[in-house]
Amino acid sequence: MELYVTPGDELPLYRQIVRQITDAIAGTRLKPGDRLPSHRDLAAQLVIAPLTVKKAYDELEQGKLIETQRGRGTFVRQELPRMRARETRDRLRGTAQRLLSQAALSGVPFADVLDLLEELREGMQS
Amino acid sequence: MNVLEFDGICRAYTTGVNVLDGVSFGVERGQVVGLLGKNGAGKTTLIRIAMGMLEPQQGHVRVLGLDPRRDAVEVKRRVGYVSEEQILPPFLTVGRIVALHRRLYPTWDDEMAGGLMERFELPAGTRVKNLSKGQARRVALLCAVAHRPELLLLDEPASGLDPAARREFLEMSIQLLNETGTSILFSSHYMTDVERLADRIVMIHDSGVLLDNGLDELHEGFSLAMVPRTNGMSHERILGLPHCIGVRERPGAYHAILRLAPFEAETEVQDGLGTAEAHCQAIALEDMFVELVGGRS
Numbered sequence: 001m002e003l004y005v006t007p008g009d010e011l012p013l014y015r016q017i018v019r020q021i022t023d024a025i026a027g028t029r030l031k032p033g034d035r036l037p038s039h040r041d042l043a044a045q046l047v048i049a050p051l052t053v054k055k056a057y058d059e060l061e062q063g064k065l066i067e068t069q070r071g072r073g074t075f076v077r078q079e080l081p082r083m084r085a086r087e088t089r090d091r092l093r094g095t096a097q098r099l100l101s102q103a104a105l106s107g108v109p110f111a112d113v114l115d116l117l118e119e120l121r122e123g124m125q126s
Numbered sequence: 127m128n129v130l131e132f133d134g135i136c137r138a139y140t141t142g143v144n145v146l147d148g149v150s151f152g153v154e155r156g157q158v159v160g161l162l163g164k165n166g167a168g169k170t171t172l173i174r175i176a177m178g179m180l181e182p183q184q185g186h187v188r189v190l191g192l193d194p195r196r197d198a199v200e201v202k203r204r205v206g207y208v209s210e211e212q213i214l215p216p217f218l219t220v221g222r223i224v225a226l227h228r229r230l231y232p233t234w235d236d237e238m239a240g241g242l243m244e245r246f247e248l249p250a251g252t253r254v255k256n257l258s259k260g261q262a263r264r265v266a267l268l269c270a271v272a273h274r275p276e277l278l279l280l281d282e283p284a285s286g287l288d289p290a291a292r293r294e295f296l297e298m299s300i301q302l303l304n305e306t307g308t309s310i311l312f313s314s315h316y317m318t319d320v321e322r323l324a325d326r327i328v329m330i331h332d333s334g335v336l337l338d339n340g341l342d343e344l345h346e347g348f349s350l351a352m353v354p355r356t357n358g359m360s361h362e363r364i365l366g367l368p369h370c371i372g373v374r375e376r377p378g379a380y381h382a383i384l385r386l387a388p389f390e391a392e393t394e395v396q397d398g399l400g401t402a403e404a405h406c407q408a409i410a411l412e413d414m415f416v417e418l419v420g421g422r423s
Contacts, residue, residue, distance in 0.1 A: 007317075007318040007319075007321035007322050008317065008318050008321060008410055008411070008412065009410075010345075010408050010410065011345070012341065012342045012345035012346065013321060013322075014342060015342075015345075040304040043300055043303075043304065044297070044300055044301065044304060047293060047296050047297055047300060047322055048300070048322045048323075049158050049300065049303065049322065049323055049324065049325055050300065050303050050304055051156070051157075051158070051325045052325060055342070097389050100389075101389055101392050101393075104392075104393065104396070105392065105396055105402045106402070
């Protein structure tokens with residue numbers, strides 16, 4: 001799997017790595033049991049600081065997407081968490097945050113935001 | 127113990143005008159710190175103080191727990207140093223310079239030196255005076271790292287190099303980080319290089335440390351707020367916001383940097399200034415630099 005990171009992007013480098021590996025697992029370009037390069041090798045390959053890759057791996061490990069087996073390397077986990085739900089949630093977060101901040105700035109109470117969502121959902125169903 | 131420790135460093139050139147006035151920060155083992163600041167902010171002065179080439183008028187510096195002036199030889203053996211205007215003896219050949227360095231450093235790694243000679247395509251028989259600027263810098267870099275230093279101090283190591291040569295330099299630094307666990311303090315005006323190599327940023331401005339944060343914190347915990355220049359809005363009012371660290375007047379709007387993620391910043395600006403017109407967003411390192419040190423004071 002090829003990764004490509006862009007310094008100067010709005011997303012910090014470690015998040016770019018997290019996102020790309022997450023996408024690769026979601027899109028099955030990376031399968032359970034696949035081996036990832038060591039964080040040092042990946043750092044050399046991407047020409048970024050090893051600590052940055054380490055941070056990305058730590059985050060992926062926390063999200064239970066990958067695991068490090070002592071002395072053997074880092075692998076995509078055999079049993080993945082409910083990937084799609086997780087990923088969707090991450091993506092929705094940004095949109096939801098913008099919605100909430102707009103509501104807050106316009107003085108719309110949270111209950112009204114929920115009503116609005118409910119209304120929209122009913123609209124979608126009918 | 128930190129591999130490098132600046133404690134209350136003061137240094138003036140003209141009496142009464144401190145270039146550095148009470149600068150304190152440390153570098154942990156294995157950490158890579160990017161030292162940012164405008165030209166003349168004192169980055170070079172600070173690095174020279176760490177090398178023992180200058181003495182602070184107040185404050186203390188510790189390098190690997192040692193005093194760089196009293197323990198000069200040991201510090202130089204365990205530290206690598208490259209500066210922008212480093213001068214290599216012009217009539218010596220590359221091979222001779224490398225051989226001289228080899229004798230000075232007990233920990234010199236022939237394999238690494240040979241590998242870099244090859245990777246940098248350095249002509250061993252050529253005299254320094256006949257090298258291009260890029261080649262000369264590569265020789266200086268090789269000599270600074272082939273003894274596998276515990277700490278690398280780099281003062282604008284890539285200035286004037288083309289993008290390919292800068293990338294080589296980054297690759298070499300990462301090799302050193304990977305294999306030796308070297309700690310690095312480097313100054314640079316190339317923000318993409320800084321983002322690639324650094325995990326922490328120290329920004330020097332107005333003789334002091336303006337920012338000292340993880341690179342990712344700068345990305346995710348800081349924002350730019352653009353506040354329209356309406357009646358009653360002022361520089362001082364915005365600077366009075368609890369998390370505001372800098373304001374710049376731009377045509378049409380004030381640009382403020384807040385130590386908050388964009389969503390939280392929006393709330394603070396809204397509540398603190400009573401305007402719903404302000405827009406807050408994440409900010410790239412280069413823009414953060416310009417906003418904080420460009421056109422303040």
